[in-house]
Amino acid sequence: MSEAAFSPDERAAVYRAIAERRDMRHFSGGTVAPEVLARLLEAAHHAPSVGLMQPWRFIRITDPALRSSMQEQVEQERVRTAEALGERADQFMKLKVEGISDCAEVIVAALMDGREQFVFGRRTMPEMDIASMSCAIQNMWLAARAEGLGMGWVSLFDPDKLAALLNMPEGARPLAILCLGPVTGFYPAPMLVLEGWAQERPLEQLLYDNQWGVHR
Template sequence: MTDQAFSDDERAAVYRAITERRDMRHFSGGTVAPELLARLLEAAHHAPSVGLMQPWRFIRISDRQLRGGIQAQVEEERIRTAQALGERSDDFMRLKVEGINDCAEVLVAALMDDREKHIFGRRTLPEMDLASLSCAIQNLWLAARAEGLGMGWVSLFDPPALAELLGMPPGAKPLAILCLGPVAEFYPQPMLVMEGWAQARPLNELVYENRWGVHP
């Protein structure tokens, strides 16, 4: 503990948001007040970014017809993914993988264009722009949980097709469709665990010391 630490209650709230954050698929409609949405996006904007390039771009989808077009693209990719999964295809098709038509807000998180001009921190690791955007999404996710809103990250789409639908410039790339809004309840565990699709691995299996594969 240092003099710079938060209070006990403040620390507990931070860890609670981290622990109870869930990738939500079930929403209960409703709305997100404009000032609340602005606050959540401001939280995203406070994310760290390599070279302070701030590569995140967020597109709010307020047009219901456009939202339907996005959902149709996700459904096409869901079917392709099921076909690629082979013997697990039926199990996959039973999973609810998105809540685009049910959530209060849809945001598309994208990487900026002209990213090749930014080489600070990216000369050997160009994917750091993606890491920076991911930090912004996580900030948004944790802030949403603290505000009592659910959020789900949808990655089942073809990036060029979605970029064309949204009129993105060359070089820009959509990374996530984010479903945001009120939920009846938060899942007590990750949904894929609850559905028997996968099991989370314990931390001690994923931490090494000094050499790959050597556990402390």
């Protein structure tokens, strides 16, 4: 084993956070201490980014009226999504898809404007700005789990409408509404599995050897 490896207990804690991270929808109110929120945002900021572009911008939502408007936008998209799902519409509408009104903190994670100037690593794959932002969100998610806080990623919204609501400059794009705060407990499995919406597939079905679709 490499001398740079963490201790067994430290490694176990890292893998536990990964395994127990959940996309939370049920929150119990409360607050997040300022120093804890600072640690979570710093964890996000330590994420890798292609070309060190650091495309993430975070907007903390403390205005109740803004929260309400954002929740209304999510609800509008929830209805449109149900319509697009056809025969699964009724099942979808029974799912809880956000905790905006219940969580302690709401943070919008957005991509900055002017991203086109960053070419390193993005000439053929411009979507790497989204990949970098996703790494930041995952860092924050894992740190939140380690702190005993729940976090949920809400993507049911119209990016242009949310950008207008939050007065974002042209070219900036919201990627996630993050609900964060205390929870009464973490789901023992992904909520969509528990609700019968989808089933996880084992890794061996998704792992190929040398060529697409070739399993060992």
